[in-house]
Structure formats: structure tokens, C-alpha cells
Amino acid sequence: MHTKRERLTLDPVPLDDVPEVTRFLGELGLGALRQEDVTAFFGRNDSWAGVTDAGVAVFVKKTLGEPEPVRLRVTRTGAMGALLDGHPVINTPRLLGADAATGLVAFTLLQDARSGADLASEDGFSWELAHSAGVQVGTLHTLPAPREVAEDVSPPSLPPLGRLSALTLSAYEASSGAELEAWALLHSDAAITEAINDLCRWERDSPRVLAHGDLRLDQFLHHDGVLYLTDWEETRQADAARDVGAFAGEWLYRGVLGMAGSADAVSDREVVANGARRFEALRPYVESFWSGYLQARPAARADRELPARAAAFAGWHLIDRLIVAGHRRARLSPLERAAAGVGRRLLLDPAGFITILGLGDGR
Secondary structure (H helix, E strand, O other): OOOOOOOOOEOOOOHHHOHHHHHHHHHOOOOOOOHHHOEEOOOOOEEEEEEOOOOOEEEEEEOOOOHHHHHHHHHHHHHHHHHHOOOOOOOOOOEEEEEOOOOEEEEEOOOOOEEHHHHHHOOOOOHHHHHHHHHHHHHHOOOOOOHHHHOOOOOOOOOOHHHOOOOOHHHHHHOOHHHHHHHHHHHOOHHHHHHHHHHHHHHHOOOOEEEOOOOOHHHEEEEOOEEEEOOOOOOEEEOHHHHHHHHHHHHHHHHHHOOOOOOOOOOHHHHHHHHHHHHOOOHHHHHHHHHHHHHHOHHHHHOOOHHHHHHHHHHHHHHHHHHHHOOOOOOOOHHHHHHHHHHHHHHHOHHHHHHHHOOOOOO
């Protein structure tokens, strides 16, 4: 499922410590992996990637967490794997098996694939790929939800509304200095917390589609000229704006962080003032995505508030990236804090940023 070049700085958990992995692959008839031949990728879950002794290229992931959330994530993944197997438009690595009891899922490994995030960092994510991404996401939003997803009423994990006013003691103790800095920014800003709560209420009153729920550039893989969409753990019946806004937010975040050679050489005010201008060079990626999206889902034009909600979700995406950026770090950079300031402006006035983001054409 993942690439040999993507996030390869981790040694995999020894297979002897997780015998359920070998048992899982054996029960699927896929053969066994050898420790010396496997690699692992950064992420919140444990993973193993390699070719089994039966000659099958596999990516295995063990979903970590509390039993019930793990069960739900694996169940959603399995349901989407069945729905999209051989789909004519949406490309996704083939699901080889899923076991909710152990939290294990196995996919066909796309060897030597490149992630969308890697491509974007090297200016290799073309407008054509962005258009393909839009067509696939737009098509996804037209599909009926599998029964397992339709019956899943668990709320999306983000935004974490319960943490917008205060952290639990356990969350506080587990947070790094930079994460606490990010949360302090939110807790001291009543306007932004109110805007995030308003966005969630806005979503609850909006049409539902089968949404990916965690759309980021590193969820796309490019392999043999084909763009694949991966990772269905957070799939829900949700607002289409979640996915559209996340894609726009990815490029906006890259634009803001890329506007200065040094993260310490620019102030919050400079980024807020110049962020839109810097984004001009990257906006065509969002425009191409949006064009492909509307091509695949023309009915979206009837949802007149979709672009504004998507702009608001793009703003939330920048706030979320601020929190993620602080993981295991002592301090946030001034540029990261300023990027969150751009997100704040989108959340407070989403309609004012529709055209700037590239979501206005074709409406």
C-alpha cells in the first residue's frame, strides 16, 4: 500500500513480538514475511511492508488504540475495501484482509510508489494529478455508503470539540511543549473556538456524502502513472466540505510555510499579509481538483454553501496542522503560528476566501 521511499526511517516492530501478524498472513494464504526483508513507515500505527515467502508484496498495518475505536476503524477499512475493489474510477490498493479483533489489515504493496506529499515537495504533483484526485473524491461522494459505514454513528475525531476549552489531565501530561503552546493559543482565543464550533454545527445541518474523512496529500500514492487514494479508517457519512477543504488546506499550508527561507525570519503579521499572494502559485492545484470534483459530481453545484464550508474546513486544516506540528517538539516556530493565523482568518470569514482558494470557478 505504501511506498519504499515514503517515511522510511523506522525499524519495524520485530515480528517475533507480534506473532498475530504472521498468523494473520498465513490464514489469508499470503505466506510469511521475514524480519530482515521488511520495512516500516512513520505513522500512528505499526506497519510492515515487504514480499512474503509466497512472493506476495504486502503492506500490513496494526491499528493501535482502545478496542472499540480500533474495531470501528478496521471495520470501516474493510467495508471500503470491498466497495472499491476493482472500481473503474477510484483507485485504491487492493485490500487483502482485515481482522477487527487484532486490528490488522493487509493491502497489496505498491512497490516504489511515491506519496502525494513527496511529489508536492519536489514540484512533481502535477495539475493533472490534482484533477484526477478531484475526480476520484467527487466520485466517492456520489457512492452509497456501505452498511458498516452507514450504521456507524461515531463522531469524526476532528475537530476535537471537547479539547477546545480545556485538556484532560492525561492529555496534558502526554502533550509536548509545542502541543501545549498550540492548545494555549486556541484556549485563549474565544473567537476561533466559537468559529470551530459553528463549523461543526454548520456541517450537521449540511448534506451528507460518503466522505474520506482524513484527506491529506500523503493519503495519495502515485504508482506506474496511476494516482491511488488510500487509508479509509476515518470514512464517514459526512459533509463533502471536509474532503474538499482538506485538499485546499494542504496546498494553502504548503504555500504559507514555503513563503520564507527561514521559519524564524518572518512574523505572524507578514505571513497573514502575504500568505494569499504566495498561494497564487499553488492555487491552480486546488482549481484543478475542484474542476475534476465538479466533473464527477455536478450535483454539488446545487449545494450553494459547499465552497464556503470547504473554505472553513481549509481554515480548520491549518489549525490542525499547528497541533500536529508540535508533536514531540519543545516549541512552535513563528511561521507555524502565523500559518494558524491564516487558518483563523478563513474560519472567521470563509465566504471571503472562496475565490482566493480556487473554489469559485464553475459555480
